[in-house]
Amino acid sequence: MPIPAPPTNVRVVTFQIDGRDYSAREDETIIEVARENGIPIPSLCYLEGLSTWGACRLCLVELAGSPRLVAACATQVAEGLQIYTDTPRLQRYRRTILELLFAERNHVCSVCVSNGHCELQALAQRYGLDHVRVPYRHVAYEVDASHEMFRVDHNRCILCTRCVRVCDEVEGAHTWDVMGRGSDCRVITDMNRPWGASDTCTSCGKCVQVCPTGALVKQGTSVGEMTKDLHFLPYITRRRHNR
Amino acid sequence: MHLDDMFERAEEYRAESAGVEHEVRVCMAASCQSSGAQPVFAALSEGGQGDACRVKAVGCMGLCSAGPLVAVAEVAAPNEAPVLYRDVRAADAPDILASVGRQPVERLRCPTDQPFFTRQQRIVLANAGIIDPDSFKGYVAAGGYFALIQALTEMTPAEVVQEVTKSGLRGRGGGGYPTGLKWSTVAKMPPGQKYVICNADEGDPGAFMDRAVLESDPHRILEGMAIAAYAVGANKGYVYVRAEYPLAVERIATAIRKAKRAGFMGNRIAETQFSFDVEIRLGAGAFVCGEETALMASIEGLRGQPRPRPPYPAQAGLWGYPTLINNVETYANIAPIIREGGDWFADIGTERSKGTKVFALAGTIRNTGLIEVPMGTTLRDIIEVIGGGIPGGKAFKAVQTGGPSGGCLPAAMLDIPVDYDSLRELGTIMGSGGMIIMDETSSMVDVARYFMEFCMSESCGKCVPCRAGTLQMHGLLDKIAKARGSAQDLALLEELCDMVQATSLCGLGQTAPNPVLSTLRYFREEYEERLAAAQV
Amino acid sequence: MALQQTKPAPPDADKRWKLVNAAMRRNGYAGHALIEALHAVQDAFGYLDETSLRFVAESLDLPPSKVYGVATFYHLFTLKPKGRHACVVCTGTACYIKGAGGLIEGVEQGFGVVPGETTPDDRLSVLTARCVGACGLAPAVVLDGAVLGKQTPDALVAELNRLE
Numbered sequence: 001m002p003i004p005a006p007p008t009n010v011r012v013v014t015f016q017i018d019g020r021d022y023s024a025r026e027d028e029t030i031i032e033v034a035r036e037n038g039i040p041i042p043s044l045c046y047l048e049g050l051s052t053w054g055a056c057r058l059c060l061v062e063l064a065g066s067p068r069l070v071a072a073c074a075t076q077v078a079e080g081l082q083i084y085t086d087t088p089r090l091q092r093y094r095r096t097i098l099e100l101l102f103a104e105r106n107h108v109c110s111v112c113v114s115n116g117h118c119e120l121q122a123l124a125q126r127y128g129l130d131h132v133r134v135p136y137r138h139v140a141y142e143v144d145a146s147h148e149m150f151r152v153d154h155n156r157c158i159l160c161t162r163c164v165r166v167c168d169e170v171e172g173a174h175t176w177d178v179m180g181r182g183s184d185c186r187v188i189t190d191m192n193r194p195w196g197a198s199d200t201c202t203s204c205g206k207c208v209q210v211c212p213t214g215a216l217v218k219q220g221t222s223v224g225e226m227t228k229d230l231h232f233l234p235y236i237t238r239r240r241h242n243r
Numbered sequence: 244m245h246l247d248d249m250f251e252r253a254e255e256y257r258a259e260s261a262g263v264e265h266e267v268r269v270c271m272a273a274s275c276q277s278s279g280a281q282p283v284f285a286a287l288s289e290g291g292q293g294d295a296c297r298v299k300a301v302g303c304m305g306l307c308s309a310g311p312l313v314a315v316a317e318v319a320a321p322n323e324a325p326v327l328y329r330d331v332r333a334a335d336a337p338d339i340l341a342s343v344g345r346q347p348v349e350r351l352r353c354p355t356d357q358p359f360f361t362r363q364q365r366i367v368l369a370n371a372g373i374i375d376p377d378s379f380k381g382y383v384a385a386g387g388y389f390a391l392i393q394a395l396t397e398m399t400p401a402e403v404v405q406e407v408t409k410s411g412l413r414g415r416g417g418g419g420y421p422t423g424l425k426w427s428t429v430a431k432m433p434p435g436q437k438y439v440i441c442n443a444d445e446g447d448p449g450a451f452m453d454r455a456v457l458e459s460d461p462h463r464i465l466e467g468m469a470i471a472a473y474a475v476g477a478n479k480g481y482v483y484v485r486a487e488y489p490l491a492v493e494r495i496a497t498a499i500r501k502a503k504r505a506g507f508m509g510n511r512i513a514e515t516q517f518s519f520d521v522e523i524r525l526g527a528g529a530f531v532c533g534e535e536t537a538l539m540a541s542i543e544g545l546r547g548q549p550r551p552r553p554p555y556p557a558q559a560g561l562w563g564y565p566t567l568i569n570n571v572e573t574y575a576n577i578a579p580i581i582r583e584g585g586d587w588f589a590d591i592g593t594e595r596s597k598g599t600k601v602f603a604l605a606g607t608i609r610n611t612g613l614i615e616v617p618m619g620t621t622l623r624d625i626i627e628v629i630g631g632g633i634p635g636g637k638a639f640k641a642v643q644t645g646g647p648s649g650g651c652l653p654a655a656m657l658d659i660p661v662d663y664d665s666l667r668e669l670g671t672i673m674g675s676g677g678m679i680i681m682d683e684t685s686s687m688v689d690v691a692r693y694f695m696e697f698c699m700s701e702s703c704g705k706c707v708p709c710r711a712g713t714l715q716m717h718g719l720l721d722k723i724a725k726a727r728g729s730a731q732d733l734a735l736l737e738e739l740c741d742m743v744q745a746t747s748l749c750g751l752g753q754t755a756p757n758p759v760l761s762t763l764r765y766f767r768e769e770y771e772e773r774l775a776a777a778q779v
Numbered sequence: 780m781a782l783q784q785t786k787p788a789p790p791d792a793d794k795r796w797k798l799v800n801a802a803m804r805r806n807g808y809a810g811h812a813l814i815e816a817l818h819a820v821q822d823a824f825g826y827l828d829e830t831s832l833r834f835v836a837e838s839l840d841l842p843p844s845k846v847y848g849v850a851t852f853y854h855l856f857t858l859k860p861k862g863r864h865a866c867v868v869c870t871g872t873a874c875y876i877k878g879a880g881g882l883i884e885g886v887e888q889g890f891g892v893v894p895g896e897t898t899p900d901d902r903l904s905v906l907t908a909r910c911v912g913a914c915g916l917a918p919a920v921v922l923d924g925a926v927l928g929k930q931t932p933d934a935l936v937a938e939l940n941r942l943e
Contacts, residue, residue, distance in 0.1 A: 182700060
């Protein structure tokens with residue numbers, strides 16, 4: 001006779017995404033399940049391996065029977081859920097959110113080092129964003145090139161805080177944070193001092209790799225040359241977990 | 244300690260003032276102090292303190308616009324309305340003192356038979372303007388801390404939750420979430436570290452109810468929090484209060500100190516097994532910190548930015564522990580509910596909104612100040628009868644409720660009874676209870692722009708729809724208000740309203756479009772006039 | 780390995796650091812008491828500068844960027860020294876309806892400063908607040924901590940002219 005299975009705390013649930021059946025552990029979020037199964041829910045702040053921020057609102061999805069939208073990155077799956085990830089309503093909202101992001105800073109793809117390798121640009125293309133209906137703010141932001149290896153261009157920052165989180169949670173330095181409030185928010189290093197003068201920065205470059213746009217880049221790159229490499233993040237997360 | 248001991252204590256405290264026949268009460272809440280109550284109090288104390296007459300600093304009497312207010316009350320007749328004086332100056336002190344027990348000073352008199360006073364029903368404000376907020380004994384003599392002792396010695400935590408559930412009380416901070424349900428969720432979480440928080444970050448412009456309660460009757464809040472802590476199994480509490488309210492901070496700090504000294508706060512309260520400690524945490528000027536997850540972030544010493552819910556604070560709140568958050572007025576209702584019973588409370592108000600509500604009347608209205616009326620009182624009664632209507636022969640145009648999350652209602656809606664659900668159906672919310680009355684000279688487009696400017700500069704900057712959306716909506720409103728807008732601008736504004744409402748992370752963003760949507764619903768012609776003016 | 784950090788010495792001999800230290804000690808030098816500590820610095824010195832922020836960061840063992848982020852999030856904290864007198868114009872709804880805009884314009888005309896600015900002679904800082912809760916006295920201003928109700932531009936300017 002086999003030994004009785006030990007009691008388990010983890011339950012598996014079944015649910016639907018866009019009309020197809022899936023199953024997952026109940027502690028998984030909608031976006032995790034979707035990414036595992038190749039369902040493209042857009043997001044700019046969510047990144048596997050970092051804590052959930054829930055701020056870009058691009059990953060909002062609809063649940064059958066509920067007028068409220070939920071963030072796929074912050075919502076766990078549950079038995080019987082019917083999730084819709086790409087309705088006309090969601091597409092409309094996503095396009096508007098992307099317009100707001102473009103108008104908020106000075107995003108000009110044709111002169112950006114990340115042209116062609118930018119997550120914001122890719123989403124804009126996917127949602128058919130051919131023009132921006134709201135006026136650009138046209139506030140000139142500085143470019144800090146004081147660091148010998150990297151550069152931060154606030155004109156291209158979307159305040160996703162991936163750099164803040166990777167620096168704090170993975171590298172453990174907490175060089176980055178956000179200052180100010182509302183539209184005046186800006187990412188900073190240490191006491192809002194030039195990056196090159198930072199006492200806490202280890203120059204590991206993780207922030208550059210996780211940045212979805214051309215805001216954080218390597219020095220010496222030219223238009224379209226800055227590609228990002230995210231493979232280290234799941235790798236480190238797994239190593240940490242195994243310990 | 245048992246209830247009998249409490250009765251004895253209260254009797255003792257009352258005996259200390261035996262022989263006092265008259266009390267001269269001077270309102271020393273912030274508003275009257277601003278109008279010059281301090282010199283009045285000094286002058287009255289100097290000339291009037293005697294065995295048969297006592298001059299006493301008290302909290303808010305309600306009619307703030309007529310301050311400084313002074314009331315002369317006959318101690319033997321607590322049910323009779325005291326003689327009330329308005330706009331009192333220090334020079335009036337001798338006349339007032341000479342009149343005690345004789346004919347009132349007619350030239351200073353403020354009639355108390357007007358609806359502003361007679362139409363109110365005071366539960367939350369029962370002690371306001373009567374007891375000395377800094378006096379522990381005064382609170383106990385008025386029946387204070389009886390409910391706590393009753394809960395601790397005669398009720399189980401589950402029974403306390405049941406009583407609150409039975410009362411039908413709903414959160415007074417704005418959302419109207421059933422208080423009993425919130426309590427039972429926290430109570431049902433496994434035993435361990437839990438927290439109780441009092442949200443005293445009254446941020447809605449035009450709302451000053453919580454301030455008045457904190458300044459007039461701070462022990463009542465502590466008592467409500469202690470009962471809540473007992474009910475849900477917490478032993479640590481925080482009062483998160485705006486730094487803009489220094490007097491309220493001082494009074495609640497004094498109350499905590501005195502309650503501790505008397506054994507009603509701290510270890511083994513009133514010789515029972517229950518321990519509860521309260522600390523004050525100051526805000527630092529961020530409206531968004533009224534949102535519960537942002538408030539908790541602020542207590543943790545972080546930027547006051549909300550986080551996605553669920554998990555709700557009841558499950559994972561302060562530092563991840565189960566946390567009960569209620570606002571000031573909600574806690575103020577607890578002691579009376581325990582003392583008088585949930586059924587008593589449930590008899591007051593409407594079908595789905597029980598009890599009374601404190602409203603702050605401001606704007607162009609004759610009687611500016613605080614009132615407490617049963618839920619279900621009509622807007623017309625509140626504004627025209629109790630508030631005395633619009634001064635200066637102007638016509639009423641709109642009433643704004645719910646602050647930046649609420650909306651504007653026109654004259655045609657004045658006959659609706661005010662409760663959580665009726666207001667929501669009309670496109671506004673009860674909010675914390677601020678009511679701004681506007682006359683015909685106010686432009687609704689300007690009002691909408693004012694609130695959008697507020698939301699834009701109070702947006703924490705975390706989520707994109709609120710951070711960038713309120714900015715663009717404000718830009719469009721400004722353009723329309725300045726008669727430079729087009730029909731496309733208005734259409735885009737409406738589209739953004741829908742998007743920001745549906746996609747924002749927290750309540751601030753989700754409700755930021757409300758002032759625009761409600762003015763568009765009831766005053767659309769004003770927007771169209773501005774558009775037409777642009778084409779000329 | 781010794782990870783325990785010693786508490787840093789105050790930046791200078793100024794006695795006011797004792798008040799700041801007392802506030803931090805009261806909270807056991809816990810990181811979550813950051814806002815309390817910043818209040819203590821601002822109460823003692825009138826504003827927050829890089830020296831005091833660094834001192835607080837080191838004392839509470841918090842990253843500098845986090846301390847700066849918190850200090851700039853809350854509108855009550857100021858990183859610039861204020862003038863000798865502070866005039867806070869309430870811009871809450873009731874005050875707005877009753878003419879807070881006129882008060883701001885009056886002060887601007889009278890002293891040439893807009894909210895957030897200080898006069899060149901350091902005499903007066905003008906600020907705005909989101910409702911000081913004195914709606915019954917609208918429009919209201921808070922001058923050096925005292926609420927002045929039912930103001931008019933002329934009365935306010937006259938009052939400000941009387942300041943030292």
